[in-house]
Amino acid sequence: MSETEGWFLQELETRGVSRRDFMGFCAAMAGVLALPRTAAARIAAEIQKTEKPVLVWLEFQDCCGNSESFLRASRPTAAEIVLDTLSVDYHETIMAAAGHQAHETLFKTVKERPGKYLVVVEGSIPTGAGGAYCTIGGRSALEIAREVCGKAAATIAMGTCATFGGLPAAAPNPTGALGVADAVPGVKNLINLSACPANVENLTALFVYFLTFKHWPPLDAWRRPLFAYGKSIHDNCERRAHFDAGQYTEAWGDEGHRTGYCLYKMGCKGPVTFQNCPNVRWNGGTSWPIGCGHPCIGCAEPDFWDKMTPFYKHLPGVPGFGVASDVDKVGLWAAVGVGAAFAAHGFLSLAQRYRHSEHHPAAREKAEEAKRRAEDEAKNNADPGQKGGAS
Numbered sequence: 001m002s003e004t005e006g007w008f009l010q011e012l013e014t015r016g017v018s019r020r021d022f023m024g025f026c027a028a029m030a031g032v033l034a035l036p037r038t039a040a041a042r043i044a045a046e047i048q049k050t051e052k053p054v055l056v057w058l059e060f061q062d063c064c065g066n067s068e069s070f071l072r073a074s075r076p077t078a079a080e081i082v083l084d085t086l087s088v089d090y091h092e093t094i095m096a097a098a099g100h101q102a103h104e105t106l107f108k109t110v111k112e113r114p115g116k117y118l119v120v121v122e123g124s125i126p127t128g129a130g131g132a133y134c135t136i137g138g139r140s141a142l143e144i145a146r147e148v149c150g151k152a153a154a155t156i157a158m159g160t161c162a163t164f165g166g167l168p169a170a171a172p173n174p175t176g177a178l179g180v181a182d183a184v185p186g187v188k189n190l191i192n193l194s195a196c197p198a199n200v201e202n203l204t205a206l207f208v209y210f211l212t213f214k215h216w217p218p219l220d221a222w223r224r225p226l227f228a229y230g231k232s233i234h235d236n237c238e239r240r241a242h243f244d245a246g247q248y249t250e251a252w253g254d255e256g257h258r259t260g261y262c263l264y265k266m267g268c269k270g271p272v273t274f275q276n277c278p279n280v281r282w283n284g285g286t287s288w289p290i291g292c293g294h295p296c297i298g299c300a301e302p303d304f305w306d307k308m309t310p311f312y313k314h315l316p317g318v319p320g321f322g323v324a325s326d327v328d329k330v331g332l333w334a335a336v337g338v339g340a341a342f343a344a345h346g347f348l349s350l351a352q353r354y355r356h357s358e359h360h361p362a363a364r365e366k367a368e369e370a371k372r373r374a375e376d377e378a379k380n381n382a383d384p385g386q387k388g389g390a391s
């Protein structure tokens with residue numbers, strides 16, 4: 001048994017986590033990662049062999065919600081031990097050191113381990129007034145982010161502020177707040193975990209994937225892991241059958257609300273929001289916003305403070321709403337018009353994504369690559385002789 005393996009098993013024992021609990025955790029992680037259950041054995045084997053990756057955690061314009069999510073005040077679990085396999089060298093909120101001493105630790109890691117450490121960024125990065133809105137140890141957040149993320153092996157933007165700018169970037173964005181992709185152009189291996197805050201289950205699953213497969217998982221156009229952001233809230237929602245049947249909550253506390261009817265008319269943005277909340281849930285898997293009777297406000301999507309408000313107004317463009325006056329009529333519309341509704345949702349979502357793609361470097365890169373591929377394909381299709389000659 002290697003020293004690392006010994007350390008890990010000893011840690012399980014010290015914290016009272018049984019082997020059975022640990023295997024259960026690995027199976028649950030396989031589920032979050034959308035891998036077959038058989039992957040649990042490989043996850044368990046790889047995690048036990050792993051060496052501690054070094055992690056630094058930067059906090060800029062934020063409310064500390066992602067650190068809270070990371071620290072999760074519940075009893076020690078296998079997930080905590082996995083997160084503890086990370087050697088967190090710098091996290092200004094939780095580390096004992098403070099001031100210059102703490103700052104030295106951060107830049108020592110950057111200097112001594114270039115390309116070998118991971119960085120988590122929490123909070124947006126203000127660029128207005130030469131970066132003066134957020135400074136740490138006399139340096140601007142922008143300067144620190146560019147240096148620390150620029151030399152990291154990978155950067156994880158945790159939460160919607162670090163990912164897309166979040167609340168600080170909401171109009172009129174007085175501080176010129178940006179997410180990491182825009183503030184640190186060209187940053188290598190950037191992974192976005194959007195949401196307000198990001199779910200620690202997804203952060204844990206991301207590390208488990210990396211520790212198991214030694215590379216990062218496939219990402220969407222916003223650089224979010226597909227295992228967590230590949231499907232809309234609406235696709236997996238427990239109230240979806242009510243949406244399909246035309247059964248909607250019409251007012252807070254009405255019979256539909258008490259029965260668990262669909263929250264679409266109360267402003268639910270689940271049809272245009274992508275995250276695994278219905279499956280993974282929150283607070284140790286106990287519940288999630290829609291499960292508690294509140295509409296999804298789209299917190300995982302870019303510019304949600306501007307684009308998803310008013311939060312309690314339903315999405316536009318779906319035929320039937322505002323016309324049908326009773327459940328039967330809505331039900332009739334739902335029966336014949338549900339395809340159109342999904343087309344409308346899909347269109348809205350696509351339009352939203354397209355609009356953002358003009359401004360988001362990661363999405364722009366993908367769009368340019370897709371365009372190049374389409375042009376190459378068109379060229380090959382237009383000239384089969386040339387294609388044949390080249391092959």
Ligand code: SF4
Nearest residue numbers: 237240262263268270
């Ligand atoms: Fe669930 Fe919202 Fe979709 Fe209704 S509109 S099914 S509450 S995600």
Ligand code: F3S
Nearest residue numbers: 277296297298299300
């Ligand atoms: Fe956010 Fe909607 Fe999930 S509000 S936490 S994406 S259900």
